[in-house]
Amino acid sequence: METLSFEFPAGQPPRGRALVGCVGSGDLEVLIEPGLAGRLTINVQTSVNGSEQRWQHLFARMFDGTTPPAMSIDIHDFGATPGVVRLRLEQGFEEIGHD
Amino acid sequence: MTDSAALLNKHSFVELGARQRAKALLDAGSFRELLDPFQRVMSPWLERQGVVPQADDGVVIAKGSLDGLPVVIAAIEGAFQGGSLGEVGGAKIAGALELAAEDNRKGIATRAILLLETGGVRLQEANLGLAAIADIHAAIVDLQQYQPVVGVVAGSVGCFGGMSIAAGLCSYLLVTQEARLGLNGPQVIEQEAGIEEYDSRDRPFIWSLTGGEQRFASGLVDRYVADDVAQIRDQVGELLQQGLPPQPRSQRAEWFLQRLAGLETGPQIEPSMVRDLYQGERS
Numbered sequence: 001m002e003t004l005s006f007e008f009p010a011g012q013p014p015r016g017r018a019l020v021g022c023v024g025s026g027d028l029e030v031l032i033e034p035g036l037a038g039r040l041t042i043n044v045q046t047s048v049n050g051s052e053q054r055w056q057h058l059f060a061r062m063f064d065g066t067t068p069p070a071m072s073i074d075i076h077d078f079g080a081t082p083g084v085v086r087l088r089l090e091q092g093f094e095e096i097g098h099d
Numbered sequence: 100m101t102d103s104a105a106l107l108n109k110h111s112f113v114e115l116g117a118r119q120r121a122k123a124l125l126d127a128g129s130f131r132e133l134l135d136p137f138q139r140v141m142s143p144w145l146e147r148q149g150v151v152p153q154a155d156d157g158v159v160i161a162k163g164s165l166d167g168l169p170v171v172i173a174a175i176e177g178a179f180q181g182g183s184l185g186e187v188g189g190a191k192i193a194g195a196l197e198l199a200a201e202d203n204r205k206g207i208a209t210r211a212i213l214l215l216e217t218g219g220v221r222l223q224e225a226n227l228g229l230a231a232i233a234d235i236h237a238a239i240v241d242l243q244q245y246q247p248v249v250g251v252v253a254g255s256v257g258c259f260g261g262m263s264i265a266a267g268l269c270s271y272l273l274v275t276q277e278a279r280l281g282l283n284g285p286q287v288i289e290q291e292a293g294i295e296e297y298d299s300r301d302r303p304f305i306w307s308l309t310g311g312e313q314r315f316a317s318g319l320v321d322r323y324v325a326d327d328v329a330q331i332r333d334q335v336g337e338l339l340q341q342g343l344p345p346q347p348r349s350q351r352a353e354w355f356l357q358r359l360a361g362l363e364t365g366p367q368i369e370p371s372m373v374r375d376l377y378q379g380e381r382s
Contacts, residue, residue: 001149019136022116023153024178031136031154047151076151 003045004052008063010040010070018095021088028077028085032092035072046077058082062089069096110328113254113277117174120214120253121161123328124172124335129163134191142185144224153179158188160195162209166336169209171199177216177256184217184262185224189231196238196248203245210246210339211239213269216253218284219260232261239268243347247271249338252278252311253326259284268349271338272320273331274311280320281309296367307370317377319348 013034021029035041040063044055073092080088115123122130134140136154145152157179161172173192175182184192195211202209220228239248250269252258254277258266263282266272274280283291285299298304307313315323322334358376362368 001146001151017137019154022176022178023151023157023180024176027178029136029153033137045146045151047149074154076153078151 001045001047002049002051003043004055006042006044006056006059008040008042008059008068010035010038011067012037013070014096016096018092020092020095023076023078026079026081026084028075028080028088030088030092031074032096033072035070037070040068040071040073042073042075044075044077046075047079048077054082055085058085062086068093071096111326112328112331113275113326115328116178117157117159117176117214117216118161121159121172121174124212124214124332125161125163125165125170126167131162133160133162133195140187140191142187142221142224144185144227145180148223150180150223156185156187156191157182158184158191160191165210165212165332165339168339169202169207170212170339171195171209172212172214174214175217175262180221182215182217182256183219183221184228184232185221186227186231188221189228189235193231193234193238196235196242200238200242200245203242208246211242211248212335212339213248213250213265214253215250215258215262215266216256217258217260217262218256219262229261232265235262235265236268239265240349243268243270243343247339247341247343249273249335251331251335252280252320253331254278254311257281257284257309267319268347270344270347271322271341272348273322273324273334273338274314274320275324275326275331276311277326278311278314279306279309280311280314285309308368308373313370313373316374319377 017033019031021027023029139154141152142156157176159174173195199209199211220232242248247270250266250272252274254275257279259281263280285305288297289299311323314320324330324334362376
């Protein structure tokens with residue numbers, strides 16, 4: 001198991017919070033809460049060791065050319081593939097939109 | 100011919116996660132979660148053993164109402180660590196049941212619903228999990244003096260280990276065809292008794308002995324329901340309306356022991372033998 005931290009520039013915090021997914025095989029749990037203005041912080045606990053570069057690329061690609069809301073994101077990952085991670089994050093971003 | 104309209108309109112309960120199941124049973128808008136995942140009351144033991152924890156420790160506790168009756172629901176997430184119960188998740192369920200009994204002593208008739216998908220104790224938390232499960236057993240017995248505790252085993256994990264005893268203590272038990280209920284799980288029995296006696300990969304064999312239909316036919320559970328949200332909700336509501344059973348199954352231990360004493364253990368036990376043993380021979 002590894003614990004990783006990432007930070008990206010961001011806009012204003014969102015109003016709502018969201019929980020999506022589950023720490024089940026090939027899945028992950030994503031908790032999204034409003035963060036400090038200007039900063040998007042992500043903490044990842046993952047069962048897969050040596051995957052820091054993959055997470056870094058995945059997030060960088062997702063936020064490339066956009067200014068995401070200022071969120072504090074906690075991820076508990078149980079071996080999700082990058083595709084599943086991206087789907088879960090997009091699901092979470094959609095849910096903080098509607099409260 | 101497949102009836103596609105019926106398939107599209109069917110809402111599976113088994114496919115729902117623990118939180119969605121609790122929401123599906125409660126009256127619309129009445130769901131209120133206690134110790135929600137954002138409070139991050141997580142297992143302090145998993146991380147130290149290199150296992151990724153979950154924010155709610157795999158247990159959802161919710162208060163609300165079902166057909167207007169006050170209820171507390173404890174739902175176990177079977178996808179997280181096989182629904183295993185550790186210190187935190189176990190304490191959440193025991194605490195919820197103890198508070199429900201407290202409610203009743205104060206004149207609020209809170210009933211309890213347990214959504215059980217669990218292999219039993221979480222081995223990484225050993226005695227702490229076992230102690231929590233013992234607390235759950237005691238709390239079920241206490242609450243049952245006042246109001247019914249309804250257990251639901253929908254599948255697909257089933258209910259095993261110490262939590263199968265919790266299921267046995269419930270005032271009423273409801274299962275689907277997908278459910279399994281047993282003290283030891285198939286792999287444990289195979290390991291102990293040998294593959295010749297119990298092949299855990301033989302799914303029809305496993306379900307024929309521990310599956311929901313067999314448990315219902317043997318009189319060990321009270322309702323056998325299709326995997327459908329509306330039907331499960333209706334049946335749970337009916338059981339809550341019924342109030343306490345005249346005699347809880349847990350107080351019929353003598354009767355069950357007498358029947359077991361008459362069992363011949365030499366030959367391989369067939370599902371029909373178990374049905375006959377508990378229900379009497381039927382033509």
